[in-house]
Every structure is written in structure tokens, then in C-alpha cells.
Amino acid sequence: MEIPKNLLEGWDIVVVDDEEDSLEVAEIILLEYGANVHTASDGKQGLRIVQVVKPRFVISDMSMPVMDGWGFIQSLKNDPEIANIPVIALTAHAMKGDRERALEVGFHNYLTKPLTVDTFMADLVKLLVDIPELVEHLNI
């Protein structure tokens, strides 16, 4: 089924990734579907933006300088104002154990890198429909 181009209309989404290109690709795609994308290139920056913006959800890479994905999710959970915002981890191709661990520490789900145009949205929608508090906001 074709994904409607205004699916994420009005959504604030924060994307955290230390790779500029990766960040831009995600941003372009999300923008295409109507979202307000806010980017950060490390966990600390991301946290600040999340506290201010209070997005619908966050997409975060795992390995970043200053504060990595693990630190980011911990700090997020420690802040009651933003602790309930779902965070999706961007995991690298390999570590199976890491995926499980990510779920344990509080990531809602995960997407595997690299993000391809073909698959990104489809996979993302699959995840979003599993989150009750977001489903109602989808512009379907």
C-alpha cells in the first residue's frame, strides 16, 4: 500500500546521528512525509532538543561521540518530562546481542542501518503502528 505523503503531518521528530549524510537522508525522507524534523549529532545535543521540542518520537544512532545511544536513552528515562517519548534505535548490521540489550534499556524498537529510501518508511510505519499513543496521530 502506498504510504500517504502527509502521514506524519504535524509530527515533531528528533533524529540523532553523528553521520551528517545519514542524518540528511533521514531528514529528507521524513520531511517528504510531512514531519517537522529536528536533528542532533550527539546524544547530549539530542537530549537538549528533545527536552525543548518534546517530539512524538526519536530516532537515535547508537555510536556517537560525547554521549552515545546508551547514555542518551538513560538520561532520557531519568527525566520524567520526556521519559515516555518512544525512542527507536538505529543499530548496525552486526551485533545481535546489542538489539536485545537495546530493548532492555528502554528503546522501543530498532531499525537496521543503512536506511534505504525503499525500505525506511515501510519499516518505520510498521513500528509506529505498534505504539498506541502514536497511532491515533497518524494521518491516514
Next chain:
Amino acid sequence: MYKRLNDVSIGVKLNLIITVAVSVIAIILLAIQIYITLRLVNEFGQVRVEQEIQVIGEELVRVQEDMQTAATVLVNVPGLIEAVANEDIDAIERLSLGAVPSLNIDDFDIINSEGERLIDTEEELSDDEEGEDELIGQALLGIQRSTILLEEEDDEVSLLFVSIRPLRDENATIVGGLLLARELNHELLTALNYGRNGIDLSLIYDNDVLASSFSEDSSAFIDNIQFNGDSITQTLAGVSSDTPEFTLINRIIYVSTYVPVQGLDDRSATAVVQIRINNRELNLFLRRLIIGTIIVAIALVSALVFIILYRIRFLIVRRLRRLQETIAEIAEGNYDKRVTDETSKDEIGQLANDFNRMAGEIQSHENELQELNQSLENRVAERTLELKKARDEAVAAQRLANENSRLKSEFLSTMSHELRTPMNAIEGFTGIMLNNMGGVEYNDKAERYLKKVQSNSRRLLALINDFLDLSRIESGRMELVSLPMTPSMMANKWEDNLSVLAQEKGIGFEVTVDPTLPETIYGDEEALTKVAINLIGNAVKFTSEGSVTLSLEKREENMAMVVKDTGIGIPPHAREFIFDEFRQVDQSSKREYGGTGLGLSIVQKLVREMGGTVSLDSEVGAGSTFTVLIPIHTEEKQIA
């Protein structure tokens, strides 16, 4: 008990034996000594008795002299002789009785010239005055003598010392006679000092004791005076005994001997004097003798024993002790000790000698042992050193290898990331552009060239992925996990992800799962997925019409993944090498169909890691069937 006795020191054993032996000898000597003592006592007694006899003789003589003196005194009493001549009894009485008390006499008679008694102090007329009369008669004849008279009076017998003296007037005419008598009684004997020095005299007549110097309050009364009747008879008969008689009364030894008393007419003896020496002296002598003997005996025995023991100590115990000490020292480990002060050739000396030789042997053995030990130690030390060196080298090599391995891992990991990152960016942006996102505008030509960029970058990415996978598998860095997986779910995922490939080519794609497969099996899903992707990818690539099917089947204890296609097939000669890296059937195939040529290599290696096999069946023009067999693990497989 016996064993303990046996363990007692030699010294002690010899002590005992010698003490016993010497004691026995001592006892024998003591017996001899006692015998000699008795003999001595005998002699002593005898000597003493003879002494006494002599003394008694002298005593008797003295008594008699006393009597003579008494007679002389009486005779010279003034006026007495006249009174006798005149037979003036009153005067006689007065004069004589006045003088007598001062004299030691018991009785005196004065007779006139006719032989008639003028005075008689005896209280009673005795029955037997025969003896006295005879003596008086002798006095009238002018005889002057002293003698001993035995008088029997009723049942009593007494012994008298008698002295007679004629009474002469101035003209030496015998006018009368004088008889003095003194009884040998207890008082006399006592007066003679008998009974006090341990010497008693007893006068025995006719088995009766007439008088005795035993004091009445002594332990031996007159009635209890013991005498040997046989000895008395013998003595009277003239047989004198040489050996004195020993009696023991109240623990006092008495030596007795019997001396006959000559009668008036020197007839055979009628009475016997028993001289008894009760002999404190003797006792003392005896006691001293015995004690002295015992002391001497003990002293001798002790000295003897002491000397013998000392010698033994010297001769045996000490030498043995020295030997034992040397042995102990050697036992401690001083192998150079020897027994040095043995010069004798006796048993102990020989023992010491042989022992020294043995010690010498031990010492030399010990030295040999030490040398051997030392050389052994040296060799061990060398070997240990060598081993250590080898070990150190091995450890270093291992560390180096680990380091290399780590570096390789790091390298691979870094390469993996570094290679993929730009590829992902290329893919991302080309995708965005080709999907007309981000406000991009382009014309057809740009689209065509973009597509080329995309397909090439995808090819490059595939190559990189395959290459990295292969590298990891090759260097063993691909560690397969053993986690639960659900075949049906896996198959569904594959279908979802890979059907698009078939759709693009317009061929059919089907995935089936054997229901008899266990619902959960253990293995590495990712690796299996890689295999599936590679096989299906190949199948689709080389099939232009028809279909591709993947089925998961249960074959005994294995799970089979069968990928079948209706493609161009693989010629027989190619089957050998298509699994090799970078090989396809031929060069033209590569160009036409693309692909890295690494796929099957990866499949083969992965399957091998999983402990399975991959086989190929193909017909040129009809299609190919790849069959992968993996053993089914129903529980977590431990990494060996």
C-alpha cells in the same frame, strides 16, 4: 613385661646381676662370720670364766684370811682367855659378844679344855654338829686352820667357812678353843661384790641351791636359777667340762660353769658352785661384734659393688654410649663422624672398627649420591631454563597472534563500517533523487545516469558485504550463535523480503515449510538467512522465466533447504569450481548476469560452519536445484 625388662640398659642389667652375686657372697661371708663370732664368744666366755674362777679362789682365800684375822682379834680380846680358863661364862659372853659385832662372822663357839661349849651363838642346836665337833677337837689339840664345812640342818644345807683357833694362856697352855663360822650365803656373796658386775655365784648342793648372789628382785630368783643337773653330776664326779654352758634368760646370754667344792676332809666334792656370768659384757661384746661385722660386710659389699660397677661402666657402658652417640650423629647427616677412642681389640673394639668402615662406605655412597643429585639438578635446571624459554617464546607468539587477531578484527570491523558508510550515503541520496524527494528536479538523461549510479553503487555495496562476510568467515571471526528460531517464521520473512526480486523479473516465487519440522530449532538465523538470500538471489538471477521455489524440509535428523529454479542450469564441468571465489560459470556469465561470484563461496563456508552440507543438481537449460542439509539441534548447542 618381658620385653620391657629386656629393654633395660645393659648397665642396669649388669648392676642387678652383680649386686645379687655379691650379696650372695656377702651373706655366705656373714654366715661364716657369725660362726666365728660364736666361737669367739665361746672362748670369751671360757676366758672370762677362768678369770672368775681365779678371782673366786682369791676371794675365798681372802674370806679365809678374814676369818683368821677375826680369830686373832677375838683371841687377843683382853681377859677373854682368862675368862675361858676360869669358865667365867658371863665374862666370856660380855667380852666376846662385845667384840664379835665388829667382825664378819655369823657364828662362833668357844669351848673349854674339856670340849664343852661355853658359848654358842647359834640359836638352835643343830642336829649335825659332827663336823663342828671334830674341828673343835682339832683346835684343842692345838691345830689352827681354816676350812669349809658343809652342814645339814633339817632339810637345809649350808656351807660354812670355818676357822678354828686354840686358846692359849700365858703359859701356852690350851685352855680352850675357838670356832668361827661364816655362812656362804647371799649376804656374803653380795658382800664379795658378786651379783653386781654381772657375775653371780650360786652354791648348789644335792640339786638344791644353797646360796646365790642373785639379788631377789632381779629377774632370776633363787628358785628360778637354772642349772644343768647333768653338768653338776659330771662336775662332782670330777669330770670338768671345757666348754661353758650358754643359757638365754630374758634375752640375756648367761655363761655358766661349775666348780666343785672340796669338803672338810678333801673327799670328793659334795657341792658345786655355779658361776654364772650374765654378761652384759658378753652381750655388749656380741652385739658390737655382730654390728661391726655387718657394717664391715656392707662396706665391703658396697665397695666391691661400686668398683665392679665402675669398671663395667668404663668397660662397657661408656664405650657403647660413645658408639651410640657417633651413630646418632651419622644418622643426623654428619657422615664424616667416626668412633675415635677405641684402641682395644675386644668385641666392642672390633665393633667400633667395623662400624667405622661401614660409616666410610656410607659416606662415600652419600657423596656419590650428592654428586648424582647435583648433576641431576643441573640438568633439570638446564631443561627448566629451556622449557621456560620455549614457554616464554610461546607466550610471546601467542600474544602476538592474539594481537594480530585483534588487529584483524578491528581492521575488519573498521573496514566494514568505513566502507559501508559512504555506500549508504550514495544509496540514500540516489534513492531520494530517484523518488523525487527533497525537491529535486531532473530530466530523463539525468534519471538514466542516476539509475546507473544507483545500480553500480548497489553492486559495489553487495561486493563489499560479500567480501566482508567472506573475510570474517575465512578468519574465523564469524561466530555462529545457537539461538531458538522458528522455521515457519523465518521462511515467511524470506518470502516477504525476497519476493520482490522475483516480481521484478516476472517469475514466480514460492516458499514452503514442512510441517513435520520441529516448531523451534536452535541455530544461527542470520547465517541461514544469508544462505537463503544468496541461493535465492542466484536462482532469480539466472532464471528469466518460470519460478523459483524455496522449501524447508525434514530429512531424518537434518533440515533441508531446497532452492529450485527453472533457470539456465549449470554445466557439469562448472560444478567443481562454481563454489570457488569469484568464479561463475564463465566470464560472459559474469558480464551478463552480474553478481560478485562470491555468493556460493559464502554459502558453502557458512553451511560448513553450521555442520551441514550443500549439494547441487542441475541440467543445462532446465534449471538447478541447490540442497543445503543442516543437522537439527533441538537444544542449545554448546560452542565446542
